[in-house]
Amino acid sequence: EPEVTQTPSHQVTQMGQEVILRCVPISNHLYFYWYRQILGQKVEFLVSFYNNEISEKSEIFDDQFSVERPDGSNFTLKIRSTKLEDSAMYFCASSLWGTSQETQYFGPGTRLLVL
Amino acid sequence: AQSVTQLDSHVSVSEGTPVLLRCNYSSSYSPSLFWYVQHPNKGLQLLLKYTSAATLVKGINGFEAEFKKSETSFHLTKPSAHMSDAAEYFCVVSDRAGGSQGNLIFGKGTKLSVKP
Numbered sequence: 358e359p360e361v362t363q364t365p366s367h368q369v370t371q372m373g374q375e376v377i378l379r380c381v382p383i384s385n386h387l388y389f390y391w392y393r394q395i396l397g398q399k400v401e402f403l404v405s406f407y408n409n410e411i412s413e414k415s416e417i418f419d420d421q422f423s424v425e426r427p428d429g430s431n432f433t434l435k436i437r438s439t440k441l442e443d444s445a446m447y448f449c450a451s452s453l454w455g456t457s458q459e460t461q462y463f464g465p466g467t468r469l470l471v472l
Numbered sequence: 473a474q475s476v477t478q479l480d481s482h483v484s485v486s487e488g489t490p491v492l493l494r495c496n497y498s499s500s501y502s503p504s505l506f507w508y509v510q511h512p513n514k515g516l517q518l519l520l521k522y523t524s525a526a527t528l529v530k531g532i533n534g535f536e537a538e539f540k541k542s543e544t545s546f547h548l549t550k551p552s553a554h555m556s557d558a559a560e561y562f563c564v565v566s567d568r569a570g571g572s573q574g575n576l577i578f579g580k581g582t583k584l585s586v587k588p
Contacts, residue, residue, distance in 0.1 A: 361515065390575065400562065400578035413575060448516065457566035457574025458504045458523040463516035
């Protein structure tokens with residue numbers, strides 16, 4: 358069964374450094390998402406992406422964050438200058454049409470620790 | 473605004489006994505509701521979803537959930553727990569009405585422990 362993959366599984370970085378989290382969505386899907394879960398808190402929506410553009414973003418997704426689909430398979434989340442509070446599990450997801458009734462398929466997550 | 477509340481952060485059952493994980497939702501329209509499960513070091517996996525068809529929804533691994541509009545609930549049940557059911561379970565609502573592009577709103581999760 359096709360699945361969403363994410364790399365790396367764990368990343369440790371120093372505050373102020375840039376990080377890039379990578380995702381490979383399911384190949385025929387058109388909508389891509391990033392969510393994050395700070396330890397002990399809810400999973401929160403960050404951004405959705407369609408047709409090489411951001412469809413929606415939450416208030417969390419400020420100028421420090423960016424997303425890109427650099428080629429036909431990868432979908433990346435970049436944090437330009439990491440802060441301590443960016444430490445979280447980051448989940449990538451994809452869906453075919455992006456409708457509210459549709460299943461979003463999630464990757465296993467990248468655990469980011471900012472020191 | 474749409475939201476979900478998972479009433480229990482941790483539920484512990486014995487193997488072979490029923491499982492009940494509770495979820496209440498708030499929505500200004502007919503919601504799409506989902507239950508996802510996360511096993512350690514694994515991604516979020518869809519168990520089942522409700523999208524305004526049958527109110528009793530059957531999912532994978534023997535789980536089911538019933539949409540009760542009058543109670544604004546979408547509780548997850550399983551008649552007989554298995555050791556492999558130990559995981560974290562998330563009740564999720566879509567933030568838009570059906571057909572429009574939607575993003576997901578998660579509950580805080582319920583950690584299910586299964587004792588031998």
